[in-house]
Amino acid sequence: MIFSALSPLLRLPAVSGLTQQTLLKMDAETAHRATITALRLGLAPEQAHAEAPELATTLCGIELKNPIGMAAGFDKNAEVPRPLALLGFGMVEIGTVTPRPQTGNPKPRLFRVPGADGVINRMGFNNEGHDAAFARLKGLRVPAALGVNIGANKDSADFVADYVLGVKRFADLADYLTVNVSSPNTPGLRNLQSDEALRRLLGEVLDARAKARTRVPVFLKIAPDLDKKELDAIAKVVLSTDLDGLIVSNTTVTRDAIAGLENANETGGLSGKPLFELSTQRLAQMRQRVGTLPIIGVGGIHSPQSALAKFEAGADAIQLYSAMVFGGLDLLDRIKRGLVAAVRAEGKTNISQLVGAHTADWASGKARL
Numbered sequence: 001m002i003f004s005a006l007s008p009l010l011r012l013p014a015v016s017g018l019t020q021q022t023l024l025k026m027d028a029e030t031a032h033r034a035t036i037t038a039l040r041l042g043l044a045p046e047q048a049h050a051e052a053p054e055l056a057t058t059l060c061g062i063e064l065k066n067p068i069g070m071a072a073g074f075d076k077n078a079e080v081p082r083p084l085a086l087l088g089f090g091m092v093e094i095g096t097v098t099p100r101p102q103t104g105n106p107k108p109r110l111f112r113v114p115g116a117d118g119v120i121n122r123m124g125f126n127n128e129g130h131d132a133a134f135a136r137l138k139g140l141r142v143p144a145a146l147g148v149n150i151g152a153n154k155d156s157a158d159f160v161a162d163y164v165l166g167v168k169r170f171a172d173l174a175d176y177l178t179v180n181v182s183s184p185n186t187p188g189l190r191n192l193q194s195d196e197a198l199r200r201l202l203g204e205v206l207d208a209r210a211k212a213r214t215r216v217p218v219f220l221k222i223a224p225d226l227d228k229k230e231l232d233a234i235a236k237v238v239l240s241t242d243l244d245g246l247i248v249s250n251t252t253v254t255r256d257a258i259a260g261l262e263n264a265n266e267t268g269g270l271s272g273k274p275l276f277e278l279s280t281q282r283l284a285q286m287r288q289r290v291g292t293l294p295i296i297g298v299g300g301i302h303s304p305q306s307a308l309a310k311f312e313a314g315a316d317a318i319q320l321y322s323a324m325v326f327g328g329l330d331l332l333d334r335i336k337r338g339l340v341a342a343v344r345a346e347g348k349t350n351i352s353q354l355v356g357a358h359t360a361d362w363a364s365g366k367a368r369l
Helices: 020-025 027-042 081-087 132-135 158-168 187-193 194-212 228-239 272-292 302-315 323-327 329-343 360-366
Strands: 057-059 063-065 068-070 091-097 109-111 120-121 145-150 175-179 217-221 245-248 269-271 297-298 318-320
Touching: 027 081, 027 109, 057 068, 063 228, 068 329, 081 091, 091 132, 091 175, 091 318, 132 145, 132 158, 145 158, 158 175, 158 187, 158 194, 175 194, 187 194, 194 217, 217 228, 228 272, 245 272, 269 272, 269 323, 272 297, 272 302, 272 360, 297 302, 302 318, 302 329, 302 360, 318 329, 323 329
Parallel strands: 068 091, 068 318, 091 145, 145 175, 175 217, 217 245, 245 297, 297 318
Antiparallel strands: 057 063, 109 120, 120 269
């Protein structure tokens, strides 16, 4: 996806006039590449102020300076995890990475939906493969929790075997791993969310984790396009394993929220603001099903209020990405300030004390921003 709000990044005057307006006129994927390059060249400002103690939290034994992460999809090839951490993210998740390099789907494959602050992508797990990501991450100090999102090659004869390879490759290097079975852009991948397929997948992935030197936490990332029966089945399987947590959710293939808008008919996964209501309801519904199992909430966060709603729906931590295309880099700081204000307004001392405050309302569909 893109991250075209580059003007706050480019604080140096000699950077060829790359502004947000310029980038929004570019092809979306070209704009994204320009942003990665700017970050890699050190053109991003570092967070200047100390983190608020109200945001310090622990997730699966991982101490986070704040519970806000950059979601997978932005830094597919582990090129800029350190600059992202220095911007102020408490987590940085790279990938999705597959065992072998692959080019992904034909271009164009990334589309803005400006009328709704949405993004549609059909990237298809384009990435440089395990070896390239591992080489960049080995020995790198990232001042945030480092997640590695693992996937399967499109032409693999055995998707599950690819995930096992991902665990073996990155278990001793990452702070956590994410098993991504929820992208709509690899044919057949979402089938791994079904009962028996999921049992086999998690069984083999967690067995590989058990054989690694480090017991790295493993998360399962699921789709929002699941009905209650499917949520029940996933929860049952997950709770029968020692999986560490869930990420809810990936992009949606539905288009109700953007019907009639520019690019609405493009195939692929929809993210950004239009995903917020659906993904937050699924988050709350899974919270009801899995008890205290850690959940990272992602999908449509676009403001301090929407970030707070994720926690109140049941998230222990959150991730964002698409909204920064339209909201700019200062969105991260605004979200932090908003969460701190909410904690204090409730007479609490930490964001963790607000987790699940309105789960029932979000799960039932009664809650709205």
